[in-house]
Amino acid sequence: MRMGQRSRTAEYMALFRALETQRPIEQRLFADPLAASFLTRPLAAAAAVAGLPVLGGLVPLLIDRQIPGPRASAVARTKVLDDAVTAAVAGGIEQLIVLGAGYDSRAYRLPGTQRLRVFEVDHPDTQSVKRRVLEQVLGQLPAHVRFVPVDFDHDDLAAALDHAGLAHGRPSFVLWEGVASYLTSEAVDATVRWASQIAGEGSELALTYVHRGLIEGTVVPARCALGPFRRCRRGAVRVRLRARRTPGLPDRPGMAARRGPLHHRSPTRHGLSLRGVPAFYRIAMARC
Ligand SMILES: C[S@@+](CC[C@H](N)C(=O)[O-])C[C@H]1O[C@@H](n2cnc3c(N)ncnc32)[C@H](O)[C@@H]1O
Numbered sequence: 001m002r003m004g005q006r007s008r009t010a011e012y013m014a015l016f017r018a019l020e021t022q023r024p025i026e027q028r029l030f031a032d033p034l035a036a037s038f039l040t041r042p043l044a045a046a047a048a049v050a051g052l053p054v055l056g057g058l059v060p061l062l063i064d065r066q067i068p069g070p071r072a073s074a075v076a077r078t079k080v081l082d083d084a085v086t087a088a089v090a091g092g093i094e095q096l097i098v099l100g101a102g103y104d105s106r107a108y109r110l111p112g113t114q115r116l117r118v119f120e121v122d123h124p125d126t127q128s129v130k131r132r133v134l135e136q137v138l139g140q141l142p143a144h145v146r147f148v149p150v151d152f153d154h155d156d157l158a159a160a161l162d163h164a165g166l167a168h169g170r171p172s173f174v175l176w177e178g179v180a181s182y183l184t185s186e187a188v189d190a191t192v193r194w195a196s197q198i199a200g201e202g203s204e205l206a207l208t209y210v211h212r213g214l215i216e217g218t219v220v221p222a223r224c225a226l227g228p229f230r231r232c233r234r235g236a237v238r239v240r241l242r243a244r245r246t247p248g249l250p251d252r253p254g255m256a257a258r259r260g261p262l263h264h265r266s267p268t269r270h271g272l273s274l275r276g277v278p279a280f281y282r283i284a285m286a287r288c
Contacts, residue, residue: 007126010102013178014038016074017105018047019060029079031109037137038103038130073281074178077208080283081177086110088173088204095119095172097161099191100152100179103130107145114144119164121157124149152179152187158194171202180209196288204287211280 017035020028036047050059063071085096089112096113098104101120107113122130127149134141141147148164150157174195180188195205 005125006129007102007123009178009182010122010126011039011043012070013074014103015043015047016071017078019050019063019071020075020078022047022050022056029075030082032078032105034105034108034134034137035103037133069281077177077281077283081175081206081208082106082110084204084206084285085113085173085175089113089116091171092202093171093173093204095167095170097121097166097172097174099157099174099176100182101130102126102178104175104177106175108134108138108142114142116144117165117167118145119148119161119166120145121148121150121161123151152183152191157191158198161198166198168198169200171200172198173203174199174205176205176207178208180207192286196286199288201288204285206283206285208281208283211282 014032014035017030017032018039021031021033021035022028025031036044039047046059046063050056060071085106089096089110094116096107096116096118098106098118098120101122104120107116107118107120120127120130127147131141131147146164148160150160176191183191192205192207195203199205
């Protein structure tokens with residue numbers, strides 16, 4: 001992420017969700033009506049073309065051909081995490097903490113989230129854009145959401161959330177989607193430790209990550225089920241991830257401070273028969 005600029009990867013996530021939203025109701029995995037509002041040109045143009053009959057279907061195909069994997073993975077994990085948050089809301093959580101929220105719109109579209117205290121934490125450069133767009137589209141910022149600007153590399157996450165009114169020891173859902181890959185291992189550990197400290201009985205943590213073996217080159221790509229990456233893109237992906245100084249996580253992260261079992265979910269084993277989701281995109285979940 002470049003200083004002073006909104007997150008480009010958050011915008012790609014919004015694009016992938018906007019494209020899924022354009023698909024026929026009986027085929028799409030979810031609808032995120034706000035996603036397209038966060039797009040700038042040329043991604044906004046791509047989303048608009050995707051809404052056209054016949055021609056529109058080519059947009060996801062072209063994206064998948066150019067960068068195989070990320071779109072399908074983004075769609076799959078959005079669905080898995082939508083379901084996890086929805087189940088947690090039904091189970092009685094009181095707080096939803098979205099770390100590195102980007103243009104995540106769960107607080108505005110999932111039923112029941114309006115009854116929660118929601119904390120959206122993100123880098124100030126991206127969060128200010130999100131607030132502006134939400135004000136334009138919704139008329140005003142929803143009262144149940146508190147926006148907490150934090151730079152994970154420099155700021156004190158715990159202090160910022162305490163200042164924003166986070167209640168400790170209450171049933172909460174900590175959602176950390178698409179962010180761990182951009183941070184150091186120490187920052188990831190510290191955040192998981194923080195989550196275990198503030199969590200009350202009935203809390204959950206969900207985080208997505210990239211298998212460390214892909215980045216370090218220690219996982220044989222065939223065994224890693226690279227799927228569409230077989231077309232000689234493995235090296236390029238590895239280099240790109242390294243350049244982002246992503247630590248990745250091992251297959252079974254040894255997160256010392258966790259208070260419940262970590263369940264590793266592959267979206268394809270979650271009742272989703274999605275083609276093109278490489279197995280190195282992972283979701284880890286913990287409950288206490
Ligand atoms: C790939 S996006 C994911 C956004 C959102 N969770 C989603 O799934 O749509 C990564 C997010 O991490 C945030 N991020 C990256 N580095 C950060 C940092 N050092 N401090 C705060 N946020 C950061 C970006 O602002 C961005 O919103």
